[in-house]
Amino acid sequence: MATLKHDSKCGGQNHDLKFNGVDFSSLFERDVHTSVFFSDGSILRCCNSKELLEKHLSVTGGRVLTRFPPEPNGYLHIGHAKAMFIDFGLAKERGGGCYLRFDDTNPEAEKKEYIDHIQEIVNWMGWEPYKITYTSDYFQDLYELAVELIRRGHAYVDHQTGDEIKEYREKKMNSPWRDRPIKESLKLFEDMRRGLIEEGKATLRMKQDMQSDNFNMYDLIAYRIKFTPHPHAGDSWCIYPSYDYAHCIVDSLENITHSLCTLEFETRRASYYWLLHSLGLYQPHVWEYSRLNVSNTVMSKRKLNRLVTENWVDGWDDPRLMTLAGLRRRGVTSSAINTFVRGIGITRSDCSMIHLSRLEYHIREELNKTAPRTMVVLDPVKVVITNWKDDLIKDCEARKWPDSEAESYKVPFSKVLYIERSDFRLKDSKDYFGLAPGKSALLRYACPIRCVDAKDVVLAEDNETVLEIRIEYDPEKKTKPKRVLHWVAEPSPGIDPLKVEVRLFDRLFNSENPAELDDWLSDLNGKSKVVIPNAFAVPPLEKGVGVGDKFQFERLGYFVVDKDSTPEKLVFNRTVTLRDSYKSGK
Known part of the structure; x- marks a missing residue:
């Protein structure tokens, strides 16, 4: 030779x-x-x-x-x-x-x-x-x-x-x-x-x-x-x-x-x-x-085709799938995917399972630099400021980027606003820093607020569901609460804030390797898609927003405008949470 x-x-x-x-x-x-x-x-x-x-x-x-x-x-x-x-x-x-x-x-x-x-x-x-x-x-x-x-x-x-x-x-x-x-x-x-x-x-x-x-x-x-x-x-x-x-x-x-x-x-x-x-x-x-194996999903063409044709998911571009069309619709960028692939390397060892959190890390790294901030309340509870003039509307300067004061946007602040239901408790505890009777919290870009007493909380007939919280604001900003809350206010008296639909996506399967299971369809995560039809958003989201635009909803995660959006209502898909909250086996 x-x-x-x-x-x-x-x-x-x-x-x-x-x-x-x-x-x-x-x-x-x-x-x-x-x-x-x-x-x-x-x-x-x-x-x-x-x-x-x-x-x-x-x-x-x-x-x-x-x-x-x-x-x-x-x-x-x-x-x-x-x-x-x-x-x-x-x-x-x-x-x-x-x-x-x-x-x-x-x-x-x-x-x-x-x-x-x-x-x-x-x-x-x-x-x-x-x-x-x-x-x-x-x-x-x-x-x-x-x-x-x-x-x-x-x-x-x-x-x-x-x-x-x-x-x-x-x-x-x-x-x-x-x-x-x-x-x-x-x-x-x-x-x-x-x-x-x-x-x-x-x-x-x-x-x-x-x-x-x-x-x-x-x-x-x-x-x-x-x-x-x-x-x-x-x-x-x-x-x-x-x-x-x-x-x-x-x-x-x-x-x-x-x-x-x-x-x-x-x-x-x-x-x-x-x-x-x-x-x-x-x-x-x-x-x-070695082929790429990612946790909590399937990538066999036969299995993917079955998920699509049997309507377990909403088409080939369902944001829960690891199809590239699905990832794109979810708001993942091609550069984040390529960075992820580059990071895992190329070997001949065919036994490794790459955890989904590794991909999510690269997604967060990119979106943290490229997605402007805004405020959206997913599960709103009504808050009334008792020491605020009824018809007074004030503009607050909110930042698009955490390290730049140059790029900001104005959000209305009024007597009636909404916070996340999870940011309020009727019963306080030492390890809880949100709003509660007798406790203060800071409204992002605005001022400290305080719920003076339990009698200021309006409950539904079940005596548990909170309908309204009456609070006082601190115009002098003398208090220094530990918890900062995001919020959305009425743009004018008696007018609801902008309503948007938000879709929260999670791992499609409960097991890390569903492909190994005989009855792999039984492992589908029933909570992989949660639709919130009437979340509240700040008004600037109405202006010039198009399909594929990406945002960080402060304290909530990264989101992208979905193709199902209409002139009457924006639809957002959650790309990824702000931090990895996944625990194996849970």
């Missing part, structure tokens, strides 16, 4: 590569830009002939080319954010390019909606594809190569049912049709292409190694019959290639230098190289990394 050296035009001056703290040198140890070993083809790993490698380099010029190949059968989730970060980021780091390739080989599950979504989300995440391609762009090439595979004795038409294939594979038994004549398989495969054979009555299988220790070498299916129009290719085909057949060939046809994927595909590496070797095609370098 020998090595082919690049000249200086291929950029072979630096063999070290660290990308965001991860050492990828092993991917490049054979050369700075591509896999350069060549051999006689007897070794089933990345071993290109000298001629294949020279042809590949003449096309790429020695540049790194990767690909991000999502299936358009659903919305992308946060695990895809990690894949994008690696696929696009590594290529960008090396001055190369990354294909956005739609792996559209199953027309029954694919929709144009998903294709459009994926393209939009890739752009939202900050990545620019080198080219946008579809596996279906190569259907003719893939078909012709399948014919060649049959001619070379490496594929055959099989008539076993799905259950029979499974049984024979489990017993390591050859199909009864495995050794049928090449000419016969060629004729039957042509009949499959022309639509002369019914669905389920024939498949094209690769003749691999039924005695291998690797289950993914047990004569994988290359083509199956589906009389289903294709969202991109139309009705031109009634046979469609499998992922195991198509993805490695298209990697080769697009001259991908590094085929990066998650560890569950590691056992398919042998099949990947077997097929390219059998067809005499250029072989990219394959490298696997």
Whole structure:
């Protein structure tokens, strides 16, 4: 075995590569830009002939080319954010390019909606594809190569049912049709292409190694019959290639230098190289990394699809899901997601569960710097200032940013205002610093207030529910209460404050790893979405506020304007609380 050296035009001056703290040198140890070993083809790993490698380099010029190949059968989730970060980021780091390739080989599950979504989300995440391609762009090439595979004795038409294939594979038994004549398989495969054979009555299988220790070498299916129009290719085909057949060939046809994927595909590496070797095609370098596992959620496409189609959630962009559309609707930024992915690193250890609080930390770090402050009361209780003139309206200066007096906004302060119900107690205690009979609190940006006596509290007929609190304010600000309260006042006498709808979102599942549960749907958190239809907000929120605008509701958390907002009423989604209050097992 020998090595082919690049000249200086291929950029072979630096063999070290660290990308965001991860050492990828092993991917490049054979050369700075591509896999350069060549051999006689007897070794089933990345071993290109000298001629294949020279042809590949003449096309790429020695540049790194990767690909991000999502299936358009659903919305992308946060695990895809990690894949994008690696696929696009590594290529960008090396001055190369990354294909956005739609792996559209199953027309029954694919929709144009998903294709459009994926393209939009890739752009939202900050990545620019080198080219946008579809596996279906190569259907003719893939078909012709399948014919060649049959001619070379490496594929055959099989008539076993799905259950029979499974049984024979489990017993390591050859199909009864495995050794049928090449000419016969060629004729039957042509009949499959022309639509002369019914669905389920024939498949094209690769003749691999039924005695291998690797289950993914047990004569994988290359083509199956589906009389289903294709969202991109139309009705031109009634046979469609499998992922195991198509993805490695298209990697080769697009001259991908590094085929990066998650560890569950590691056992398919042998099949990947077997097929390219059998067809005499250029072989990219394959490298696997650990997938992203986040607590209190599921990221299986099958499970996500079930949550959506069975209406357990409100669509693919439900803010409780870890889909990127759901996170965006919840108010999470792409930069916070990328910072989170960068922080967890890239390893080959596939046993770690990343706690959701780690993502929330990065969300808070960004929104703390970018989300202006405002005041909203979620569960309002009426407060009447007894020593305030009935018709007096005063403007208070409130700050948009805690460290800047320059940017402020005016909020009305009047005789009647509202505070959070949880900020008042009828019975005081030493560890409680909110408002209570005989106790004071400070109204943010305004003044101290005091509830003089229990007789100043108006209760409902149940003698427990507080309807109104009558207080006095301290105009001289002589008292120094420990607790600061946010509030919203009547903008004019007898007029309610601005009403907004607020949606409080929490973890979708109670368990940290619901995917491990047999009855995972029973683990859904019944309090994952709480809707408050009539919260009170300060008037400035009416002016110039649009969908996607983000705010910090003082003392409550970070919120974003939802797409369900109307000119009559704003709707806010809680992105994250101010602090992590989650306790494992609770």
